[in-house]
Amino acid sequence: MQSSHLLLEEPIRMASILEPSKASFFPAMTKIVGTLGPRSRSVEVLSGCLTAGMSVARFDFSWHDPEYHQETLENLKAAVKLTKKLCAVMLDTVGPELQVVNKSEKAISLEADATVILTPDEGHEASSNLLPINFDGLSKAVKKGDTIFIGQYLFTGSETTSVWLEVSEVQGNDVVCVIKNTATLTGALFTLHASQIRIELPTLSDKDKEVISSWGVKNKIDFLSLSYTRHAEDVRHAREFLSKQGDLYQTQIFAKIENIEGLNHFDEILQEADGIILSRGNLGIDLPPEKVFLFQKAALYKCNVAGKPAVVTRVVDSMTDNLRPTRAEATDVANAVLDGSDAILLGAETLRGLYPVETISTVGKICAEAEKVFNQDLYFKKTVKYVGEPMTHLESIASSAVRAAIKVKASVIICFTSSGRAARLIAKYRPTMPVLSVVIPRLKTNQLKWSFSGAFEARQSLIVRCLFPMLADPRHPAESTSATNESVLKVALDYGKASGVVKPHDRVVVCQKVGDASVVKIIELED
Ligand SMILES: Nc1ncnc2c1ncn2[C@@H]1O[C@H](COP(=O)(O)OP(=O)(O)O)[C@@H](O)[C@H]1O
Ligand SMILES: C=C(OP(=O)(O)O)C(=O)O
Ligand SMILES: [K+]
Numbered sequence: 001m002q003s004s005h006l007l008l009e010e011p012i013r014m015a016s017i018l019e020p021s022k023a024s025f026f027p028a029m030t031k032i033v034g035t036l037g038p039r040s041r042s043v044e045v046l047s048g049c050l051t052a053g054m055s056v057a058r059f060d061f062s063w064h065d066p067e068y069h070q071e072t073l074e075n076l077k078a079a080v081k082l083t084k085k086l087c088a089v090m091l092d093t094v095g096p097e098l099q100v101v102n103k104s105e106k107a108i109s110l111e112a113d114a115t116v117i118l119t120p121d122e123g124h125e126a127s128s129n130l131l132p133i134n135f136d137g138l139s140k141a142v143k144k145g146d147t148i149f150i151g152q153y154l155f156t157g158s159e160t161t162s163v164w165l166e167v168s169e170v171q172g173n174d175v176v177c178v179i180k181n182t183a184t185l186t187g188a189l190f191t192l193h194a195s196q197i198r199i200e201l202p203t204l205s206d207k208d209k210e211v212i213s214s215w216g217v218k219n220k221i222d223f224l225s226l227s228y229t230r231h232a233e234d235v236r237h238a239r240e241f242l243s244k245q246g247d248l249y250q251t252q253i254f255a256k257i258e259n260i261e262g263l264n265h266f267d268e269i270l271q272e273a274d275g276i277i278l279s280r281g282n283l284g285i286d287l288p289p290e291k292v293f294l295f296q297k298a299a300l301y302k303c304n305v306a307g308k309p310a311v312v313t314r315v316v317d318s319m320t321d322n323l324r325p326t327r328a329e330a331t332d333v334a335n336a337v338l339d340g341s342d343a344i345l346l347g348a349e350t351l352r353g354l355y356p357v358e359t360i361s362t363v364g365k366i367c368a369e370a371e372k373v374f375n376q377d378l379y380f381k382k383t384v385k386y387v388g389e390p391m392t393h394l395e396s397i398a399s400s401a402v403r404a405a406i407k408v409k410a411s412v413i414i415c416f417t418s419s420g421r422a423a424r425l426i427a428k429y430r431p432t433m434p435v436l437s438v439v440i441p442r443l444k445t446n447q448l449k450w451s452f453s454g455a456f457e458a459r460q461s462l463i464v465r466c467l468f469p470m471l472a473d474p475r476h477p478a479e480s481t482s483a484t485n486e487s488v489l490k491v492a493l494d495y496g497k498a499s500g501v502v503k504p505h506d507r508v509v510v511c512q513k514v515g516d517a518s519v520v521k522i523i524e525l526e527d
């Protein structure tokens with residue numbers, strides 16, 4: 001793969017752009033998170049999504065009830081069995097999200113320049129003149145001239161399915177707005193974003209807590225996507241809550257940065273969170289358009305050097321209704337990869353779009369092309385310099401493994417890991433080849449029962465760029481002796497061969513512990 005590496009910093013022979021890319025065993029090293037909903041919940045479509053490259057399924061509790069999501073999840077499990085592709089589960093909270101409830105589900109037409117009233121009285125029917133909302137504090141939070149967006153997943157105000165409003169007056173608990181674009185809202189529920197306004201509601205709502213402790217615990221969620229994270233304290237609070245929910249002390253928290261407040265506290269939030277979601281849907285309308293790219297580049301840089309996975313959202317909105325993305329969207333996906341993102345999150349495209357499978361496949365192909373021109377050399381040097389000296393032993397081993405793999409043109413790096421830490425550190429250095437992270441289960445006890453660790457760690461690497469997990473047989477003891485190491489390595493190599501990533505005479509770099517010493521070894525395969 002790296003043999004045909006082009007460098008964007010040097011002139012590229014134009015005709016080479018047209019050369020088709022070699023097929024590889026996986027769609028891309030950048031991961032794809034798909035939001036599941038009406039258009040992506042049958043075993044058939046879900047199998048298509050997995051085969052096309054989705055490795056994390058997001059269940060957004062802003063929409064539908066736990067029973068609905070459970071049905072989808074059961075179908076996902078069936079699809080995982082059928083396709084033999086792993087998939088992690090992400091629960092996305094509602095948080096302090098404002099919603100317009102349209103009980104009758106009648107389409108609501110809104111005309112540009114007309115007025116519409118937002119009222120906290122949910123007893124009212126939604127209409128062209130009146131939109132009931134789930135929050136009684138909006139009139140106290142906004143003032144004349146403020147901007148409000150309403151839509152169903154998409155709300156740029158440029159589609160005819162979402163609307164952009166300007167506050168003209170506050171009347172008691174009601175907010176009177178001028179409609180800026182003609183739109184038709186359809187569906188039972190729309191979300192509302194008031195630009196640059198603090199909404200005095202907790203980040204983890206009571207409903208979220210209830211859903212986490214029932215649906216979340218039952219399904220051992222791998223990731224909590226914490227909507228509207230505004231402070232590091234929000235993450236600490238969610239962590240504290242998870243720690244008391246059965247197995248969920250192992251759940252990773254991905255903080256969604258969706259507004260100015262989250263942006264202002266980004267550094268502290270990054271320290272507390274396991275990963276970051278750059279929620280460009282909401283943040284994109286909180287920020288002036290000319291600043292959006294700067295946030296993206298700055299945030300991805302910070303996540304990369306911290307070695308924490310970063311997820312970029314809202315990339316191919318137009319694919320919700322079309323088979324091809326716009327040029328701007330296609331370029332945007334590639335740029336997210338070049339900027340360093342680990343994963344791309346699809347929202348409306350997979351949830352209610354007409355082409356969920358094609359969208360995943362198109363985005364995967366764009367990511368794979370961008371990975372080929374990612375300047376790994378420059379990135380590596382930058383990262384080493386940022387870390388400084390002395391490096392921790394483990395980081396030094398991890399970065400050396402990546403460097404060795406590139407120098408000997410290895411086809412794959414195999415990393416033994418229990419906590420997942422070593423594999424994440426290797427991914428931090430963005431190798432140009434896939435990393436098979438062989439997760440060795442550890443026997444653990446909570447004084448009530450004995451169980452094996454490893455399943456969470458393996459699935460959690462499904463959101464990290466370059467990592468492809470494999471859970472070793474629990475009969476392999478976690479204490480590494482050379483005999484067990486050799487047998488696990490053989491299993492990993494067999495797996496690599498079976499999936500086509502390792503071929504005869506390839507070189508493979510292995511990162512493991514032998515006795516007390518962490519070692520990087522280069523092996524040359526025979527046949
Ligand atoms: N069961 C194992 N057998 C061999 N080497 C291992 C094993 N588990 C981890 N390693 C190696 O030990 C080092 C520390 O890895 P890490 O994932 O941080 O492990 P831990 O879970 O023990 O913290 C890495 O070099 C890793 O490849
Ligand atoms: C992904 C986002 O949020 P949600 O889909 O939960 O509204 C976003 O704002 O980009
Ligand atoms: K949500």
Ligand SMILES: [Mg+2]
Binds near residue numbers: 258279281282
């Ligand atoms: Mg959002």
